[in-house]
Amino acid sequence: MNVDGVIAIFRRVLEIEEINADSDFFELGGDSLLATRVLSGVARGSGVELTFDDFLLSPTPGALAKRIGAGE
Amino acid sequence: MRVVVIGAGLAGLSAAARLTEAGAEVTVLEARDRVGGRTHGIEVAPGAWADAGAAYLGDRHTELTALMAALDLKATPTGMVGDSRFELGHGSETRHGRFPPLNAVALGELFDRLAEVTETVRTDAPWLTPDAATLDTTTAADWLEGLSPHPDAKLFFPLFLGEMMAADPAAVSVLHMAFYLRSGGGIRYLNAFEGGAQQDRVDGGAQQICARLAAGLDIRLRRPARAIDSGPDGVTITTDTETFHADSVIVAIPPVLADAIDIRPALAVPRSTTRTAPGCAVKAHLIYPAPLWRDHGLSGWSVNAHGPLLSTVDDSPDGGPGVLTGFVTGAEAHRYAALSPREQRATAIAQAMRLFPFLPEPDGFHVTDWLGETYSRGCYAALFGPGDWTRLGPALTTPHHRVYWAGTETSLEFFGLMEGAIRSGHRAAADILTDKQRTTS
Numbered sequence: 001m002n003v004d005g006v007i008a009i010f011r012r013v014l015e016i017e018e019i020n021a022d023s024d025f026f027e028l029g030g031d032s033l034l035a036t037r038v039l040s041g042v043a044r045g046s047g048v049e050l051t052f053d054d055f056l057l058s059p060t061p062g063a064l065a066k067r068i069g070a071g072e
Numbered sequence: 073m074r075v076v077v078i079g080a081g082l083a084g085l086s087a088a089a090r091l092t093e094a095g096a097e098v099t100v101l102e103a104r105d106r107v108g109g110r111t112h113g114i115e116v117a118p119g120a121w122a123d124a125g126a127a128y129l130g131d132r133h134t135e136l137t138a139l140m141a142a143l144d145l146k147a148t149p150t151g152m153v154g155d156s157r158f159e160l161g162h163g164s165e166t167r168h169g170r171f172p173p174l175n176a177v178a179l180g181e182l183f184d185r186l187a188e189v190t191e192t193v194r195t196d197a198p199w200l201t202p203d204a205a206t207l208d209t210t211t212a213a214d215w216l217e218g219l220s221p222h223p224d225a226k227l228f229f230p231l232f233l234g235e236m237m238a239a240d241p242a243a244v245s246v247l248h249m250a251f252y253l254r255s256g257g258g259i260r261y262l263n264a265f266e267g268g269a270q271q272d273r274v275d276g277g278a279q280q281i282c283a284r285l286a287a288g289l290d291i292r293l294r295r296p297a298r299a300i301d302s303g304p305d306g307v308t309i310t311t312d313t314e315t316f317h318a319d320s321v322i323v324a325i326p327p328v329l330a331d332a333i334d335i336r337p338a339l340a341v342p343r344s345t346t347r348t349a350p351g352c353a354v355k356a357h358l359i360y361p362a363p364l365w366r367d368h369g370l371s372g373w374s375v376n377a378h379g380p381l382l383s384t385v386d387d388s389p390d391g392g393p394g395v396l397t398g399f400v401t402g403a404e405a406h407r408y409a410a411l412s413p414r415e416q417r418a419t420a421i422a423q424a425m426r427l428f429p430f431l432p433e434p435d436g437f438h439v440t441d442w443l444g445e446t447y448s449r450g451c452y453a454a455l456f457g458p459g460d461w462t463r464l465g466p467a468l469t470t471p472h473h474r475v476y477w478a479g480t481e482t483s484l485e486f487f488g489l490m491e492g493a494i495r496s497g498h499r500a501a502a503d504i505l506t507d508k509q510r511t512t513s
Contacts, residue, residue, distance in 0.1 A: 032171035033183055033263050040180025052176040 001046035001068050006061035009041040021062035025055070038064075048072055073508055074318040076101060076309050078297045078333075081109020082126075082490055083478040084324030085285040086139070086497030092289060094505055099316060100289055101309065103296035103325075103447045107286045110451050111490065113279035114438050116359045120392030121277035124355055124440035125451055126490045127387070128270040132257055133491035135498065136281075140274065143284040147272035148390060150265050154371035157384075157427045160227065161377045164426060170265075172375050178222030182229060185219055186259055189250045195484050198251040199465040207247035208462045212239070215246045227377055234382055234401030236262050237488060238353040238452045242403070248456035255487040269489070273387070278490065296447070297323075299334040302473035319508075322500045324478035327454050327464075329447065335475065341467035343477075347457030348464075350443055350450025351488070352405035356381065356420045359436030360394035365428050372396055374427050379404040380416070381423050393435070396424060409441045453488035454481050469499065471507070476500045 003021050010019045013034050025035065035055050042064070043049045048071035050064075058064045073096045077084045080102035088098045106112075113121040129136050129147065140147065158165045158172050165173050172179075194201045201207060210218075216229050233239045236259075237252045244252075256262040262269050274280060299310040300321055309316045323330050327343035328350070363386055365372045372386030381398035388395045398420055400408045408416060416439050425431050442451030456464070469482050478500035483492035 029267070031260065031264055031267075032169055033260055035171070036176045036180035037183050037187070038180070039176045040178075040184055043177045043180075049177045052171050055176070 001042060001048070001065065001072075003061050003065040005045055006042070006065050006068070009038050009045070010061055013037045013041065019061065021065075022060050025059040030059075042068060046072060073097065073320075074099075075320050075322065075504060076307070076316050076318040077322045077324055078309070079103075079109065079324035079479070080107040080282065080286060080291055080293075081324065081479075082111060082282060082493035083480060083482075083497040083500075084109075084322065085282050085289065086494045087322050087324060087478050087501040088289050088497075089285055090498055090501035091504065094501070096504075098290060099318070100286075100291045101295040101297055101311060101316070102291060102293050105293050107291060107293075108279045108282040110442070110448055111278040111282055112440070113277035114357060114440070116357060116389075116395055116436055116438070117393045120389045121279070122357050122387055122389070122395045122397065122438075123273065123278050124357070124438070125442065126278055127273050129274070129490060130257075130261070130264075130267075130269040130271040132261065133269075133486065133489070135494040136491045139281065139285075139494060143281060145280055145284070146275040148275040149272055150270055150385075152265050152371045152373055152386070154366060154369050156371055157374040159374070159376040159378065159427065166370070170373060172228065174224040174228055175222055178224045179228055182219075182221065182225040183259060186253065189215075189246060190253045190258060193247070193250045193254045195251065195255050197465070198247055198461045198484075201247065201250075204247060204462065207250065208245050208460075209458050210246045211242055211458060212244050212246055212249045213241035215249075216241060230402055231375060231377070231382055232263075234352075234404070235399065237455070238351040238401045238405070238450075239455050240349070240352055240402040243349040243352075243457055244455045245458045245461065247461050251461065252487055255483075255485060255492070256489060257486075275390075281490075297333050299336070300475060301336045302475060307474040318474075320474050320476060320504050322476045322478050322504070324497060324500070325447075326449055326479060327481050328449050330477075330479075335472070337473060339472055341464060343464065344454065345457070345460055345463060348460055349455040349457055351452045351455055352402050353442050353451045354400040354405045354408050355440045355442075356398035356400065356416070357387075357436070357438040357440075358396040358398065358420065358424055358434040359438075360396065360431065360434055363388040363394035364431060365394075365396075368428075368430060370428065376423070376427070379423075380408045380419050384424070384427065396428075398424070405443060409443045413439070453492075469503075471503060476503050
């Protein structure tokens with residue numbers, strides 16, 4: 001899954017259109033409940049199961065896409 | 073115009089205050105020896121109060137916020153600083169933040185499915201939701217099974233529904249679950265402390281709202297209403313010892329209790345059915361000299377797979393003692409309510425000391441069993457079981473002769489919350505005033 005795929009998931013879960021590769025999920029109002037919905041979206045789209053701690057360390061679409069790439 | 077209001081909780085008193093402002097002569101009949109209904113305070117130390125019942129509010133609770141401002145009451149943030157504790161089947165763990173140490177993808181899948189079903193509900197008329205027939209006849213427990221859930225989702229689901237709506241998943245329909253979650257602002261808003269429905273508490277305790285609303289109203293305590301007779305000239309409300317005459321009556325009590333009143337002419341549609349279940353919440357308060365967990369970098373928040381305390385939260389009043397509130401919800405509430413006071417105390421304290429091993433024996437211990445409250449019969453709110461929304465929903469707010477309905481269970485907005493109770497009271501008052509205008513003009 002590339003960065004655009006992750007941006008699309010952020011948009012759907014946060015219900016915010018203005019998301020780019022460097023948008024920080026938690027600064028945009030994301031919380032732990034919504035974070036799990038990003039991770040389930042990532043798992044469905046890429047087959048890569050990330051942990052909550054992975055997401056805390058990579059809370060932007062750019063950083064998350066890199067982690068997904070490492071797992072694919 | 074004379075109006076009798078049955079029930080001196082938030083709904084009844086909000087209605088009574090509105091009608092009084094509009095010039096009506098209002099008498100409020102209350103079964104208990106206190107006002108407040110499902111808001112109730114416990115004085116845990118001199119001048120320091122803990123909420124035994126409804127406690128939390130957020131920004132979207134606009135009627136409650138406006139009422140508090142009018143009554144000169146302040147909100148105090150729930151503030152959750154520090155790490156959380158979890159006992160989810162593999163011993164106890166400390167984690168940063170509120171997220172439980174469970175499979176995040178599995179929980180995400182569960183929340184995705186919950187968000188989907190929640191978004192389909194028509195909150196203005198849940199019984200008209202697409203696929204209402206299926207959603208209303210399936211229990212939340214069966215719905216979960218149908219998703220073939222991951223074991224972590226299976227473990228978390230009853231804890232989540234317990235916390236959100238004090239429900240045992242086997243007792244509520246999917247339609248009621250989805251409606252409740254949407255009516256309260258959606259799963260994210262209902263679940264959140266900061267920025268959500270648990271952002272604040274009422275400084276000094278939520279019981280003050282009703283106490284202040286009641287000042288200046290005609291309230292008669294210890295008067296459970298037994299019968300309501302509507303006739304062409306008015307309505308008569310009978311208690312054990314008196315009768316009251318009025319032009320209209322507002323029944324502002326939970327649906328199961330409303331059905332215990334002999335209403336004549338009889339209702340075509342009852343207020344509850346045998347499937348309507350009580351909200352299953354028991355609150356335990358453990359009182360310490362100070363919020364000692366904060367010294368250990370802990371917030372007091374915990375989530376636990378086994379009871380009695382399925383979650384704990386720091387409800388300490390500013391500058392007062394440490395108050396650790398334990399929530400016993402869902403099926404666990406029934407088990408806990410059946411224990412002797414000694415067993416209730418011993419099991420709750422033992423669990424608190426497992427979660428927070430540095431805690432001493434508490435200075436005080438209080439249990440509030442809402443299931444056993446004769447004049448509430450459950451808390452947060454009645455739970456609509458399979459079939460209930462289809463049968464009861466269309467008549468939920470429809471006046472019956474001279475009888476009008478209030479109570480948080482009659483509010484399609486923020487159902488089950490203080491905000492819903494207030495909105496229902498205002499709606500019932502408005503219904504009466506509109507009908508009066510119609511008949512006199």
